[in-house]
Amino acid sequence: MTDLSSALPLDRRRMFQLAAVLGGSMALGERALAAPGGPSASAAPSLKVAPGTIRLNGNEYWEGPVEDGTDAARSAVARSNYYDPAGERDALIETVATMERVGADHVVPWAGSGSPLARSVVGFCSPQRGLVTADPTFEVAWMVAGYVGAPVAKVPLRASDQAHDVRAMLAANPQAGLYYICNPNNPTGSLTPMEDIVWLANAMPKDAVLLLDEAYLHFSHAASGMDLVRNGSNVIILRTFSKIFGMAGMRMGLSIARPELQARLMQYDGVIQTLQLPVPALACASASLRRMEQITARREQNTQTREKTAAFLAQRGLTVLPSAANMLMVDWGKPAAPIKAGFEAKGIAIGRSWPIWPTRSRITIGSPAEMERFCNTVERVVSQA
Structure with missing residues (x-):
């Protein structure tokens, strides 16, 4: 394992700005696409539509949670006078760890996957260590990079198959702090072959991190990059229950990575954010994974x-x-x-x-x-x- 560079030093004003962004004052998702200059809740477009539209x-997925998930959430509502009376957070962690064959200390639940995505940029990018992504892709990482003053390299998707051009991504910034791959990609739905993802994980700087966003993985037959996490690579995998699990309004996601990498996501009240999760959403997620x-x-x-x-x-x-x-x-x-x-x-x-x-x-x-x-x-x- 390679030691990672120290966290980006921030002045007090920038710390408060980042705390607002990372702490839930804005939903880091489709509605968080703000005006140039950085994220802004008031500038973000709304997903509200007229009734009947x-x-x-x-x-989003057109159906809600599976029936067992809805039943579990309904039952949890009645116990929600307590913070986590039945240990739903630990149960979700254990369920995911067992399914993915990783240690429980590798799994962290979040209120959606937008926050750990943003926290990855804050944790591993700086004015000296930039961000590399495809173009087009999900833009939240670009916006947060602007907050930490990190340069962003946007590499066009490969023309032949719309996959991430991983060799061009490495060439665009051979000393980046974070390489971001969304697979399947948003907005194209295109797949990047796992051998290309493995190549980038092995070829990037030893103290860099590969952020692999698998929000749409379960819509496809593609393999997960979980083997990279199991073998100790500098890889963070993001998952969400907002898509095929039908839980967008319930806000539940995961980061899966080595504990040392997870610790970097916990800066700026991250521990509080991942502990203060709605019990019905935790229960619904666990029950859904069992179906x-x-x-x-x-x-x-x-x-x-x-x-x-x-x-x-x-x-x-x-x-x-x-x-x-x-x-x-x-x-x-x-x-x-x-x-x-x-x-x-x-x-x-x-x-x-x-x-x-x-x-x-x-x-x-x-x-x-x-x-x-x-x-x-x-x-x-x-x-x-």
Whole structure:
């Protein structure tokens, strides 16, 4: 194991700014995409939509938790006058540790995966040790890097398959403090081969960290990078229950890594944040993990609906990137903003575009009926935009 560089020294003003960002004053997720200059809760766009609107804009899952998870949460509500009367936090840690074959000291629960993502940037980046990501990808890491003054290298996805170009990522900053890979990637749903991820984990500086965001892993058949954690690599894996587990509003996520790496995420009241978790969400997460056959069924239905939608769009001459998650990136061949407004006028909220791809929109995969309505609306919206 390699010793990691010391934490970034911060003045009092910057410490208070980071405490506000990391402590839950803003939801570090889809709604946390703020104006240039850093995260701002007031500047972040809302995911609120009009009643009756089909929600294809936030990468949420269209169903709630599995039945056993809902039952466990309902039971926990009645015990929520106590902080954790039945040891739900420890039970979740033990469940995850057993499933993933890691030590319990490698598993930390959080209120979603946004906070440990941001904390990884704070813990391992500085003005001297930058951040390297793909472009496009989930932008929260970029925003937090701005707060710590860390340079950000954004490397275009590989043209052939939209995978992370890991060799170009290392070349973009051979001395970075943190390399971030979202696999499957958000917003593309594209997969990066595990051999490429392993290559980067071995080739990056010995005191750097690879942050592997597996928020969408269970939508795919892809392998996890958990073997890298098991063999002691400088790798942090993020998981969330906000996607296929249907718990976005309950806020529950995980970081899985060596204890030394987890300790760096605990700066700026991290211990308090990971201890003060809602008991119903903890109970729901544990119960859901014990029903993985139902999660597998969700994956198969999502795959069928996604591929049917992609085929429909391709038949109409629209470019759709291959995806292994609950999203599609669609190229309209014209600016995406009027397309988005056109769908909203017809009661369908679709996702945003990314600066590198201004003519493409991300479409979350909803229920079969919702996607049928989306498909039936496409031609009218595109022709009118």
